[in-house]
Amino acid sequence: MAKEKNISQNSSRPPVVVILGHVDHGKTTLLDKIRQTNVVAKEFGGITQHIGAYQIKFKNKTITFVDTPGHAAFSEMRSRGAKVADLAVLVVAADEGVKPQTLESLKYIEQAKIPYLVAINKIDLPHFDLKQVKANLAKNNVLVEDQGGKIVSVSVSAKTGKGIDELLEMILLVAEMEEIKEKPGAELKALVIESKLDKYRGPLATILVRNGNLRVGDQIEADGTFAKIKAMFDESGQRVKTTGPSKPVEVLGFKTVPTIGSTLRRTEKEPVSLEKKAIPSLVKKEETDEEKLNLIIKADVNGSLEAILAGLPEGVKVINSSVGEVNESDVLLAETTGAEIIAFNVKTPGKVKKLAATEKVKISPFQIIYKFFEEIEEKVKKKLEPMADEEISGRAEMLQEFEIDKQRVAGCRVIEGEIKKTDQLHLQRLGELIGNCRIRSMKTEKKDIEKAKKDEEFGAILSPTLDFQIGDVLISYRKVEE
Secondary structure, X not given: OHHHHXXXXXXXXXXXXXXXXXXXXXXXXXXXXXXXOOHHHHOHHHOOOOOEEEEEEEOOEEEEEEEXXXXXXXXXXXXXXXXXXXXXXXXXXXXXXOOHHHHHHHHHHHHHOOOEEEEEEOOOOOOOOHHHHHHHHHHOOOOEHHHOOOEOEEEOOOOOOOOHHXXXXXXXXXXXXXXXXXXXXXXXXXXXXXXXXXXXXXXXXXXXXXXXXXEOOOEEEEOOEEEEEEEEEXXXXXXXXXXXXXXXXXXXXXXXXXXXXXXXXXXXXXXXXXXXXOOOOOOOOOOOOOOOEXXXXXXXXXXXXXXXXXXXXXXXXXXXXXXXXXXXXXXXXXXXHOOEEEEEOOOOOHHHHHHHHHHOOOEEEEOOHHHHHHHHHHHHHHHHOOOOOEEEEEEEEEEEEEEEOOEEEEEEEEEEEEEEOOOEEXXXXXXXXXXXXXXXXXXXXXXXXXXXXXXXXXXXXEEOOOOOOOOOEEEEEEEOXX
């Protein structure tokens, strides 16, 4: 009976709102205006590097905002952001309309099955057409109210603040219609929305409670990572002793850095064996590959690290990756494997720099993710380019692809010279090199062959399995002795 009484006394809790949208459409600036703080100036290049969560007061009511990055590399994190929220605000620039990440954001909203509003931003610009933007939205199945649909749209300027109050009013109205409630006495339901390794305080995690509460002293577990909560801090850096639904806090007390998206539960006792558990790497150490660009990646937080790993091009081999500053072990590993160290928003101590200089290891610092990707793609391209000491012995065009025993087979015709099974090969697409490979299996009419000459056709299984396409060209080459 007591349980039924608790459920019947459900009370409203602050709505958790996720801000989604295409890069450069102004969502971080919009949040900055809402909070009257200066987030943009603190972020390198205006790009949010990881998810943040905070609360604001509007007309004596509280709203919790979850900020997810707009860059394409952060698609997984935007997905997580939508899943923790009660409703979403889709930001669309008045001068550009629907863009690729706008459509991705809509997909995440649909997957999370949450209501959403549209904020048409940048109405302070001299040239824009609201009708055109709304028509553009309609073409992508987003029908706003004055286009015959039910989706609320608000025209705003994150720069001047125009329309912000109306947007917040609409958020509260939609939240009220959705009847967002908390269940007193409910079992803990909370998620890790950010995590990092702090140089002085150790592993930290930003936690968003959906139901139940957390208190200092609680023993918790996040998908195998344990903590006894030593302290909690709100978005202003103030200590709090307890937190309830919709309230984001930074938690101190984890033994290791928990994974973003982990769900929390209370636990009575931590296994002793986990005391010495190392900070997890997201990618295990692998053997090096002379034909690939070997990297050791260090990042400030797990969110940045996941985004980097997800966006790396073919031709890169990650030897190791973890959060935290570059250390001596990283340099020694890089020297052994011939890897370059990437330091993304992390420092390299002076003694580590000296060791790197002695061992002739390159440490490349980055602060803006798209510049990192641009430079890495350029390095990979140079790595794959045929060198002056290579002699081309044959070319074969891919005419079709099919599958045999769950393995991709490239159907090819030799267009120049000859292709041997033992040859080293480049895979080329529209004049650009995609990767390097060899032939693991070479057949014609189910018969194994060792080579094919001009105008002859063959089927090949490549190693490694590159993402080839019809129209690609295999280039056979050999190194020329000087």
